[in-house]
Amino acid sequence: MxxxxxxxxxxxxxxxxxxxxxxRRTAEAVSRFAEENARWGSLAYPQWLAVEQRLRERLARLIGAVSPDEIALAKNTSEALSVIAHGIDWRPGQTVVGIAQEFPSNRIVWESLASLGVTWRGLDLDASADPEADLIAMCDGNTRLLAVSWVQYASGRRLDLERLGAHCRAHGILFCVDAIQGLGALPCDVRRFQADFMVADGHKWLLGPEGLALLYVRPELRDTLTLRQFGWHMVEQVGDFDRTDWSPARSARRFECGSPNLLGTHALEASLSLIEEIxxxxxxxxxxxxxxxxxxxxxxxxxxxxxxxxxxxxxxxxxxxxxxxxxxxxxxxxxxxxxxxxxxxxxxxxxxxxxxxxxxxxxxxxxxxxxxxxxxxx
Missing domain, CATH: 3.90.1150.10 (Aspartate Aminotransferase, domain 1)
Incomplete structure (x- = not known):
């Protein structure tokens, strides 16, 4: 090892x-990719896309998703959270409940909704003996979404996602999990957690590169998120460049507007192969x-x-x-x-x-x- x-x-x-x-295998995969690109250009592009598909499959297995079609690849956790935050159809007066000590990515994105009349409310984790109970108590009839990190980045406090997810599902509250400090360290089951959204960058416990992140959206909610980014890669008819009529991809690829990060894909796929082996x-x-x-x-x-x-x-x-x-x-x-x-x-x-x-x-x-x-x- x-x-x-x-x-x-x-x-x-x-x-x-x-x-x-x-x-080591990740560094070697990147070296091979770079050498191949320098020597042969994009001749092996179909094989590169096969690596991308394997990455989606590995990520789906890692989080317990049903299908790799449920996995979108974002640039980072912040982008993935922004896709969610600015895709939801908000109404003035609605609230987002979270934790005051969150990493800025999981606070700023929700605070940015203030112009829509949406309020972010944060629990003081340091003053809470039972954060799950207190988060649930903060949710009321105006709460549209509960957004928390699985593991807090500073204190390392892990939340009981099953408990929070069960409450949210029973009360019609959307549940968003930033899993960046847990994924790769802890076994994960997005369906058992009843998470509607899960995001995580690959450069921490997943031992991958910066610049590539997981974005999971529960399939039943995929069509409800308003798209804010558009391009050739997010359409159902991807590759048919002469077609003038288009529709968003039925899969989570609808959230990927442009060219994929194939360098990062080769790196993260190699890292996940090690995690799966162990x-x-x-x-x-x-x-x-x-x-x-x-x-x-x-x-x-x-x-x-x-x-x-x-x-x-x-x-x-x-x-x-x-x-x-x-x-x-x-x-x-x-x-x-x-x-x-x-x-x-x-x-x-x-x-x-x-x-x-x-x-x-x-x-x-x-x-x-x-x-x-x-x-x-x-």
């Missing part, structure tokens, strides 16, 4: 919640072992754990604070010493993956100890 991740031995990569490294249950089991080890190391040092210790309330993100030590300068020092991490929510965020050696986690914590000692805080 380590052959797939030839990371520099001096690097402690604990930042999969930001940008994950490519597996299996999400095994990935999740190995990731739990690593996060539990990391939590024990953090708590053993007396640091303040920001992420829930309960395995049922977290995924791969482990965030913590050190009393009396500002997070930002500490983060910069760790990065200088090649501990790849993040500063989020006023704390240090570590995010190992299933393949991360436990010894790497231990080394990162030793470097943290050394850094604190050198600052006179050990």
């Amino acid at each position: 380590h052959d797939e991740f030839p990371l520099d031995p001096e690097l402690c990569h604990l930042n999969h919640a930001a940008v994950g490294p490519w597996p 299996g999400m249950d095994r990935i999740w089991s190995r990731l739990q072992e690593r996060t539990a080890h990391l939590i024990a190391s953090i708590e053993g040092r007396g640091f303040e754990l920001m992420t829930p210790a309960d395995p049922g309330l977290r995924a791969g993100i482990i965030s913590f604070r050190i009393p009396g030590i500002p997070a930002e300068p500490l983060y910069r020092e760790l990065m200088q010493r090649k501990v790849l991490c993040a500063c989020r929510g006023g704390g240090i965020r570590f995010s190992p993956h299933f393949y991360t050696p436990v010894a790497m986690i231990d080394r990162a914590m030793e470097i943290l100890d050394e850094t604190l000692a050198s600052r006179g805080s050990g």
Whole structure:
């Protein structure tokens, strides 16, 4: 397995919640694609499209969708959320319920609906002992949509999507899941979650490139979203360039207006092939072992754990604070010493993956100890 991740031995990569490294096979797939393009141009374009179809199939299996026709490929999570937000037929006075501490992509897009008379309301997650119950309580007769991240990017708090999805479906509320911090770390079943929409970029836990994202729309809702982008690729009669009459594709391809990102397609398809070979249950089991080890190391040092210790309330993100030590300068020092991490929510965020050696986690914590000692805080 380590052959797939030839990371520099001096690097402690604990930042999969930001940008994950490519597996070896992904780098090789991109190299082959580039060499083929340089040597033969687009002679193999039909084969490239076959890779794109395999990617849709892998993504459909990954999230539990019925068909690859349910999968659209967007440029990123923000674009996918914008397709949803500005495709819904809103009425003045309607509300969107979410979480106040969301990553900006899952807040700004809903706030942009204010000009339509739509209000976004955010739950203060830090003040909630039962976020699912509080989110449900915030939904009323004016709530058109509940939009949440599966896993919060700063605290690592995981939501019970089944509970939220069941409430939304029973009360006619649309349910939108930003799965970027869970997909590739946790087993996923979009139908069990009863999600109407799911989005996720490929460059974090999926170990793929930036610039390519999943957009899932429940088939029954596909025709209800007003299209805001148009082009040759989103029509049913794609490839019939002389045709003057057209209609949107019946599949989720209707949300893809122009030329596909085939470079990114080759990369993400290769990364997902590794994830499928290993299996999400095994990935999740190995990731739990690593996060539990990391939590024990953090708590053993007396640091303040920001992420829930309960395995049922977290995924791969482990965030913590050190009393009396500002997070930002500490983060910069760790990065200088090649501990790849993040500063989020006023704390240090570590995010190992299933393949991360436990010894790497231990080394990162030793470097943290050394850094604190050198600052006179050990």
